[in-house]
Amino acid sequence: MGNLKVAKAHIRAENERIILDAAEAIFARHGFRGSTMQMIADQANLPKANVHYYFASKKELYRRVVEQIFGIWLQAANSFEQSDNPAEALRRYIEQKMEISRLRKNGSKVWANEVINGAPIIQDFLENQLTEWTDGRIEMIQKWIDDKKIRPINPRWLLYMIWATTQHYADFTHQVETLNAAEPLSKEQWEDATETVFQIIWAGLVPKSGT
Amino acid sequence: MGNLKVAKAHIRAENERIILDAAEAIFARHGFRGSTMQMIADQANLPKANVHYYFASKKELYRRVVEQIFGIWLQAANSFEQSDNPAEALRRYIEQKMEISRLRKNGSKVWANEVINGAPIIQDFLENQLTEWTDGRIEMIQKWIDDKKIRPINPRWLLYMIWATTQHYADFTHQVETLNAAEPLSKEQWEDATETVFQIIWAGLVPKSGT
DNA sequence: ATCAATCTTGACTGATTGGTCAACTGTGTT
DNA sequence: AACACAGTTGACCAATCAGTCAAGATTGAT
Numbered sequence: 001m002g003n004l005k006v007a008k009a010h011i012r013a014e015n016e017r018i019i020l021d022a023a024e025a026i027f028a029r030h031g032f033r034g035s036t037m038q039m040i041a042d043q044a045n046l047p048k049a050n051v052h053y054y055f056a057s058k059k060e061l062y063r064r065v066v067e068q069i070f071g072i073w074l075q076a077a078n079s080f081e082q083s084d085n086p087a088e089a090l091r092r093y094i095e096q097k098m099e100i101s102r103l104r105k106n107g108s109k110v111w112a113n114e115v116i117n118g119a120p121i122i123q124d125f126l127e128n129q130l131t132e133w134t135d136g137r138i139e140m141i142q143k144w145i146d147d148k149k150i151r152p153i154n155p156r157w158l159l160y161m162i163w164a165t166t167q168h169y170a171d172f173t174h175q176v177e178t179l180n181a182a183e184p185l186s187k188e189q190w191e192d193a194t195e196t197v198f199q200i201i202w203a204g205l206v207p208k209s210g211t
Numbered sequence: 212m213g214n215l216k217v218a219k220a221h222i223r224a225e226n227e228r229i230i231l232d233a234a235e236a237i238f239a240r241h242g243f244r245g246s247t248m249q250m251i252a253d254q255a256n257l258p259k260a261n262v263h264y265y266f267a268s269k270k271e272l273y274r275r276v277v278e279q280i281f282g283i284w285l286q287a288a289n290s291f292e293q294s295d296n297p298a299e300a301l302r303r304y305i306e307q308k309m310e311i312s313r314l315r316k317n318g319s320k321v322w323a324n325e326v327i328n329g330a331p332i333i334q335d336f337l338e339n340q341l342t343e344w345t346d347g348r349i350e351m352i353q354k355w356i357d358d359k360k361i362r363p364i365n366p367r368w369l370l371y372m373i374w375a376t377t378q379h380y381a382d383f384t385h386q387v388e389t390l391n392a393a394e395p396l397s398k399e400q401w402e403d404a405t406e407t408v409f410q411i412i413w414a415g416l417v418p419k420s421g422t
Numbered sequence: 423a424t425c426a427a428t429c430t431t432g433a434c435t436g437a438t439t440g441g442t443c444a445a446c447t448g449t450g451t452t
Numbered sequence: 453a454a455c456a457c458a459g460t461t462g463a464c465c466a467a468t469c470a471g472t473c474a475a476g477a478t479t480g481a482t
Contacts, residue, residue, distance in 0.1 A: 011459075029328060033245035036439060047461050052441065054459095109327050116320050117240060118385045126389045134390055151414070157407040160387065164379030165372050174329045176371065178337045179345055196368040203362070204415030222429080248470060258431050263471065265429095 016054055019044050024065050028106035031113050032062055059121075066114055066122050069107035070129070076100050077133055086144045086205070091198050094162060098194040101170035108170035134159065150205040158205075165197050227265055230255050235276050239317035242324050243273055270332075277325055277333050280318040281340070287311050288344055297355045297416070302409050305373060309405040312381035319381035345370065361416040369416075376408050 022044035026035045037058055041048040055061040080093035101108060119126055134156075141155035169176060169185075177184055185193070233255035237246045248269055252259040266272040291304035312319060330337055345367075352366035380387060380396075388395055396404070 015459090031242045031244060031324070031328065033242060034328070037441085038439075048440090049442085049461055049463095050459080053461095056441090058440065112327055112382070113242070113324070115383050115386045116323055117242065117245070119389075123389075126386060130386075131390055153407050153411065154403055156390075157404045158411065160379055160383075160404075161376050161408060161411065164375040164383075168371055168375030171323070172326050172371075172375075175326050175337060175341075178330070178334075179342060179367075192365055193368045193371075196364050197372060200364065200369065200372065200412060200415035202415070204411035204413070226429090247468085249468095259470090260431055260433095260472085261429080264431095267471090269470065 012054070015046075015050075019046070019051055019054055019061070020065060020068065023061050024068075024106045024110060027062060027065055027113070028109035032058075032117075063121055065107075065110060069104075069111050070122065070125050072100065072104060072107060073111070074129065074133070080137060084144075084147070084149070086141075086149050087202055090162075090202060090205075094166060094198045094201070095194055097162065097166035098169065098190065098197070101166055101168075102190055105170045105173055108167055109173075112167065112171040153205070158201075162201065165201075169193065223265070226257075226261075230257070230262055230265055230272070231276060231279065234272050235279075235317045235321060238273060238276055238324070239320035243269075243328075274332055276318075276321060278336075280315075280322050281333065281336050283311060283315060283318060284322070285340065285344070291348060295355075295358070295360070297352075297360050298413055301373075301413060301416075305377060305409045305412070306405055308373065308377035309380065309401065309408070312377055312379075313401055316381045316384055319378055320384075323378065323382045364416070369412075373412065376412075380404065 019040065023035075023040045026040045026043055029035075030039070035058075037048050037051055040061070041051045044051065051061075055064070076093075076096045079096040080089060083089040114120075114122055115126075137159060138155040141150075141158060144150045145152050145155070169190075180189070230251065234246075234251045237251045237254055240246075241250070246269075248259050248262055251272070252262045255262065262272075266275070287304070287307045290307040291300055294300040325331075325333055326337075348370060349366040352361075352369060355361045356363050356366070391400070
């Protein structure tokens with residue numbers, strides 16, 4: 001009796017995963033309106049009607065994709081934990097965000113698309129979780145400043161700088177690769193870029209020296 | 212005789228401008244597929260058929276919008292001229308790019324949208340003009356490094372950092388404003404953000420001191 | 423006044439697409 | 453074997469939208 005539900009739930013969970021992954025890829029490449037349920041169905045290797053069996057509407061499917069991305073984003077955010085060693089905290093956060101840009105390009109692109117278009121779907125996320133998280137980190141950075149661990153700059157602009165720089169490698173992958181002789185960045189290039197981003201920002205925060 | 216053509220050309224030029232501006236605003240908010248010719252026509256206060264009189268197809272209109280943006284981008288690029296004073300050149304370039312982010316949000320958003328989606332329309336721009344320009348600037352930055360005017364970093368990642376950081380304020384306006392109590396950034400905030408971006412990057416490039 | 427050219431516009435059309443539906447399949451339980 | 457129920461699927465429909473068209477308005481030159 002319970003077995004039946006579990007077995008069925010397993011199929012459901014698996015198909016939902018397949019469809020969500022397909023949808024993320026399609027939404028990333030074509031945006032919300034540019035993606036069709038048929039494209040997503042093809043990407044998932046399922047008939048369109050079957051996609052609608054699992055997700056009532058295109059909007060619902062999109063919302064699920066964006067929610068999933070926000071979850072990953074928050075996870076990375078945690079790597080930026082309370083710490084009185086700014087260099088370590090910043091390094092960890094930048095590395096984490098660059099890693100997400102490398103491995104979860106599609107998610108980042110969907111998120112960017114959503115925000116560029118005024119966040120019609122996930123405005124509540126921005127207003128609640130994101131605002132709360134940002135305020136917390138700003139306080140933390142301010143404390144570093146008060147303790148003279150870094151130079152006095154506006155913490156908010158620093159955060160935006162880190163977000164922008166790291167996400168650039170996901171959102172603008174196409175541009176980055178075009179400027180890299182149409183090749184994806186190699187492992188070495190990713191590491192070098194990450195290190196450079198950290199080095200410039202960190203040296204920019206502390207007048208004395210690097211690392 | 213010539214007069215006729217001039218008079219007509221004037222009307223044409225004016226209407227084309229109105230439509231291009233309207234299209235830029237609509238494409239920025241809704242992306243290519245999300246925008247309808249009807250929306251653009253309404254924004255321009257013209258009947259839809261009239262828009263089609265000036266621009267044969269939606270794609271052509273879009274291409275014209277993107278080309279216009281690329282022109283502005285190149286113009287800013289020129290402010291980053293050959294100079295053996297890195298601090299001055301960088302400051303000028305960052306200020307210019309932040310100014311564009313402030314005044315030409317829509318253009319930047321359309322560009323971002325286009326690149327995120329794999330640049331289906333303007334791939335040739337990326338491959339030619341952008342590649343050429345980028346290579347030139349990289350050489351220039353490398354020279355600064357060789358002359359020990361700035362620390363040895365990979366010039367390419369520095370350029371991406373500047374692009375990403377400055378364009379963030381245009382592309383992610385909605386997020387920035389949500390995190391600013393739903394208010395646009397004030398004149399002072401724009402100036403402060405610009406100065407902070409420059410200060411961090413510049414101090415990050417030169418271990419010795421600021422400015 | 424006449425004419426030719428540009429410009430304007432409401433009405434229409436063919437193609438696309440989100441979503442529905444009813445018939446069907448497979449599986450595990452009794 | 454009979455049944456219940458999750459899952460599958462092709463065919464269909466109503467809405468939307470890019471683009472067309474043909475009839476008319478405007479303008480300026482002669």
